[in-house]
Amino acid sequence: MRNDNIYIFGYAGAVCLVCSILLSLAATKLQPLQAENMKLDIRKNIMIALGIIDTEARLSKEELNQKYSSVNGMVLDLEGNVVDGLNPENLTEKDLESKLPIFQKMENGVVKGYAFPIVGKGLWSTLKGYLALEADTVTVKGLTFYQHGETPGLGAEIEQSWFTNNFKAKKVRDNLGNLVGVTVAKGKATDSGRPIEHVVDGISGATITANGVTDMFKVGLVKYDAYFERVRQGGH
Amino acid sequence: MLSKNDKKVLTDPLISNNPIAMQVLGICSALAVTTQVKPAFVMCVSVTLVVCVANFLISVLRNGIPSRIRIIVELCVVASLVILVDQVLKAYMFDLSKQLSVFVGLIITNCIVMGRLEAFALMNKPFPSVLDGLGNGLGYSLVLMLVACMREVLGAGKIAGIPVIPQALFDAGYVNNGLMVLAPGAFILLGLYIWAQNSLFPPKAGK
Numbered sequence: 001m002r003n004d005n006i007y008i009f010g011y012a013g014a015v016c017l018v019c020s021i022l023l024s025l026a027a028t029k030l031q032p033l034q035a036e037n038m039k040l041d042i043r044k045n046i047m048i049a050l051g052i053i054d055t056e057a058r059l060s061k062e063e064l065n066q067k068y069s070s071v072n073g074m075v076l077d078l079e080g081n082v083v084d085g086l087n088p089e090n091l092t093e094k095d096l097e098s099k100l101p102i103f104q105k106m107e108n109g110v111v112k113g114y115a116f117p118i119v120g121k122g123l124w125s126t127l128k129g130y131l132a133l134e135a136d137t138v139t140v141k142g143l144t145f146y147q148h149g150e151t152p153g154l155g156a157e158i159e160q161s162w163f164t165n166n167f168k169a170k171k172v173r174d175n176l177g178n179l180v181g182v183t184v185a186k187g188k189a190t191d192s193g194r195p196i197e198h199v200v201d202g203i204s205g206a207t208i209t210a211n212g213v214t215d216m217f218k219v220g221l222v223k224y225d226a227y228f229e230r231v232r233q234g235g236h
Numbered sequence: 237m238l239s240k241n242d243k244k245v246l247t248d249p250l251i252s253n254n255p256i257a258m259q260v261l262g263i264c265s266a267l268a269v270t271t272q273v274k275p276a277f278v279m280c281v282s283v284t285l286v287v288c289v290a291n292f293l294i295s296v297l298r299n300g301i302p303s304r305i306r307i308i309v310e311l312c313v314v315a316s317l318v319i320l321v322d323q324v325l326k327a328y329m330f331d332l333s334k335q336l337s338v339f340v341g342l343i344i345t346n347c348i349v350m351g352r353l354e355a356f357a358l359m360n361k362p363f364p365s366v367l368d369g370l371g372n373g374l375g376y377s378l379v380l381m382l383v384a385c386m387r388e389v390l391g392a393g394k395i396a397g398i399p400v401i402p403q404a405l406f407d408a409g410y411v412n413n414g415l416m417v418l419a420p421g422a423f424i425l426l427g428l429y430i431w432a433q434n435s436l437f438p439p440k441a442g443k
Contacts, residue, residue: 008304011300015309019312023319034326153272153387154418
């Protein structure tokens with residue numbers, strides 16, 4: 001076997017070339033499929049949060065897209081005004097700095113709930129999910145997480161329905177109208193000493209993830225507060 | 237179909253030369269993905285696939301790889317394979333790939349893959365190398381599934397998400413063992429497994 005430098009460099013170069021061609025080929029060929037999967041997954045999460053489909057439901061692509069027709073996507077600016085002519089599904093990362101996507105559940109022309117994306121930090125990763133509020137903009141309708149990298153069995157339990165279902169019917173505002181969000185307790189919600197309508201059971205071994213969830217609730221709600229304030233005033 | 241030697245290559249890593257219990261490789265992933273059976277299973281399949289294909293490719297290339305950069309070449313091949321697996325999972329099995337998240341990428345760091353390339357594929361023909369990869373993949377899977385089952389039953393009362401511990405027991409005051417879903421639970425179970433195997437099938441003297 002040759003072991004001189006020219007051969008080694010040549011060999012290394014060839015290996016790199018073959019590997020990179022293979023990978024870029026795979027990445028480009030599979031990219032449209034992956035993008036479609038991601039879009040569909042987000043639609044699915046919006047609909048789970050809005051209570052249109054069940055968490056366990058196994059629906060085909062067509063069924064999902066068909067059910068999605070009852071969802072009305074809109075884009076808001078930071079002051080809560082509706083921006084016309086934009087599709088919330090096509091917003092880029094840069095757009096999201098100044099635009100807020102929101103999704104309404106429509107039933108016979110009446111708004112039955114609002115879903116919007118929430119983002120926060122867990123222990124290892126960025127948590128991304130959708131929070132849905134009832135038409136009164138105060139009661140939680142549903143919650144989903146579609147992206148996270150938390151520890152399976154611990155932090156990753158946040159995406160399980162036993163955890164997200166606890167949020168349903170919780171209130172994000174207190175009786176005085178102050179925005180309080182929903183807090184994930186350390187341990188049992190009943191032992192936290194807070195009003196039970198603003199707190200849910202925690203997950204043992206996942207305190208930092210849970211704190212992230214508490215924070216992302218607040219941050220997300222504050223962002224959309226201007227819009228919801230208008231809704232409560234009777235606008236839109 | 238298989239010669240006696242091939243059979244030995246395939247079956248040895250299952251018990252008597254198990255990569256986790258005997259070679260003590262791949263412990264990190266054995267801790268990380270074994271809290272539940274489902275992700276552990278997909279991890280097993282992925283690792284087995286990667287170790288088989290990597291063994292095959294390196295064995296084919298073994299006479300051309302300059303020995304001074306062999307580790308880099310091995311790493312390059314393994315990393316490419318893992319990214320390929322990740323991309324394919326994302327395109328065709330999206331739900332599954334979401335469940336595994338970062339762990340697919342972490343196959344690159346699984347010492348079993350590199351270990352088998354160094355110890356076997358570099359010195360053997362492609363066919364036995366594939367068998368060696370398969371054997372080691374299955375040996376790894378065996379221990380992983382065993383640990384995952386124990387951890388999920390003791391830690392969450394379920395197997396693959398299906399409750400196995402009757403509700404009556406919980407009503408009577410039984411509580412899931414939280415330690416089992418944490419890393420120490422895996423250490424304890426793995427330790428017990430290695431001990432049990434060493435006493436039941438003691439390694440041959442002088443090996």
